[in-house]
Amino acid sequence: MSSVGGIDVYVMTMRPATAEILPGIQTRVLTFNGSFPGPLxxxxxxxxxxxxxxxxLDVPTSVHLHGGEVDPQHDGQPMATIAPGEDRTYYYPNAQPHASLWYHDHxxxxxxxxxxxxxxxxxxLTDEVEEALPLPSGEYDLPIAIRDANVDDTGLHYTMSDRNRSTMIANGKAYPYVEVAARKYRIRFLNCSNQRFMELGLEDGGEMIQIGSxxxxxPGPHPTTSIPLSAAERADVVIDFSRYPVGSSVVLRNSGGFGNPELVGQVLRFDIVRTAEDDSSVPSVLRELPPLPQPTAERTVTLRMDEDGRPDPQAYIDEKLYDPDRVDQQIRFGASEVWTVKNLNQIAWHNFHMHLVQFRVLERDGRPPGPAEAGLKDTVNLRPNETIKVQATFDTHRGSYVYHCHMLDHSAMGMMATMRIS
Ligand SMILES: [Cu+2]
Structure with a gap:
């Protein structure tokens, strides 16, 4: 990274590399700068x-900053691809409030x-609101990206909607041991799976304090023993390892999604290896969210995929496959809209992600959302037959952006659409 005139400039090369996902085995992966996952x-x-x-790489790519408020030409849209051998420059203004974002191909x-x-x-992305709080920081602020994969000593195997992605991978390693001090840590969980729903918890049922999404x-801390995370969602939690003796361990478990619990149930092991000073704390008020404006429009969106066992299932928004040449929603710049999103499937789970905006969850099946969904969100989970209401305000950028299911197997099957803000 170099800094030029108040701008941080990075050069990243997307290239094949090998990673040691399973101990002692080199697996071919696609990387940013040779790093699996990409650099923080x-x-x-x-x-x-x-x-x-x-x-x-030998495939086209498009890099999207998930959760970022950026101009359409820098949003990494599905058709704005970088051909193999070519380059593209993305500009991220970072004008929005702090958030745990991520970047990925689109x-x-x-x-x-x-x-x-x-x-x-x-x-x-941090800001002065976050920096003013006494939360664990520096080496005690730990990003952990979790995903599943079908991987063995012959490689990383991809097939659409594979139910055999039974190896859990945290920060690029299968079941890593993470050394921590006996004190509080802030952990930024990201579910970067293609489609796995996760339910994360400590094996001893120990408390985690969710502080962000x-x-x-x-708005305030949410003590819990279980963190549900659908694909692309983030949870920011504080875990106090001072309750464990030095020399002991605690496993982070997953109880969500398909597969043999003996395999998909274990994510990583925290090894408590030393004591450390700790002057961090979790304040009872974390931030103040702006009041929701009076909505100016309401829309309904339906999600459905073929689940009758046909050989080549497709997935739809409002019963239509994604067409990059079609605008599905016209939105007035400045509007604050309530979107009702319904999962019409009986078996399949989905989730709902809008580019450009951080929205608020108003209702989940007619009830107010739980404390974990009380903040700003860009992706929400939808169980079969579930309906959610969200409110989004479109007052930052104009142009066309997509919204889609973030179970990427589903978006690749067509469950994506376009909104144009003008
Ligand atoms: Cu879906």
Whole structure:
């Protein structure tokens, strides 16, 4: 990274590399700068980031900053691809409040496989609101990206909607041991799976304090023993390891999604290896969210995929396959809209992600959302037959953006649409 005139400039090369996902076995993956997952980027509000992306893979790519408020030409749209051998420069203004963002491939029909093979990384945007709080920071602020994969000593195997992605991978390693001090840590969980729903918890049922979600800090801390995370969602939690003796361990478990619990149930092991000073704390008020404006429009969106066992299932928004040449929603710049989103499937889970905006969850099946969904969100989970209401305000950028299911196997099957803000 170099800094030029108040802008942080990065050069990233997307290229094949090998990673030691399973101990002692080199697996071919797709990377940013040879790193699996991609390099962590730290950004600060008011300080733009420019990333020169060089595509040295043999497939087209498009790099999307998930949760970022950016101009359409820098949003990494499905059709705005970087051909193999070509470069593209992305400009991220970082004008929005702090948030735990991530970047990943979004090339049309290829995003599912490209992300699966490794094209994703975390991007932590901070601001003065967050920095003023006494939360654990520096080496005690730990980003952990979790995903599943079908991987063995012959490689990383991709097939659409594979139910055999039974190896859990945290920060690029299967079941790693993470050394921690006996004190509080802030952990930024990202579910970067293609489609796995996760339910994360400590094996001893120990408390975690959720302090943030997709769009930054929650209004107040939420003590819990279980963190549900659908694909692309983030949870920011504080875990106090001082309750464990030095020399002991605690396993982070997953109880969500398909597969043999003996395999998909274990994510990583925290090894408590030393004591450390701790002057951090979790305040009872974390941030103040702006009041919701009076809505100016209401829309309904339906999600459905073929689930009758046909050989080549497709997935739809409002019963239509994604067509990059079609505008599905026309939105007035400045509007604040309530979107009712319904999962029409009886078996399949989905989730709902809008580019450009951090929205608020108003209702889940007619009830107010739980404390974990009380902050700013860009992705929400939808169980079969579930309906959610969200409110989004479109007052930052004009142009066309997509919204889609973030189970990337589903978006690649067509569950994506376009909104135009003008
Ligand atoms: Cu879906």
């Amino acid at each position: 980027i730290k950004a600060r509000r008011g300080r733009p980031v420019v990333i020169h992306q060089r595509n040295r 090339a049309h029909h290829l995003e599912s496989e490209n992300v699966y093979r490794g094209l994703s990384g975390q991007y932590l 997709d769009g930054g800090l929650l």
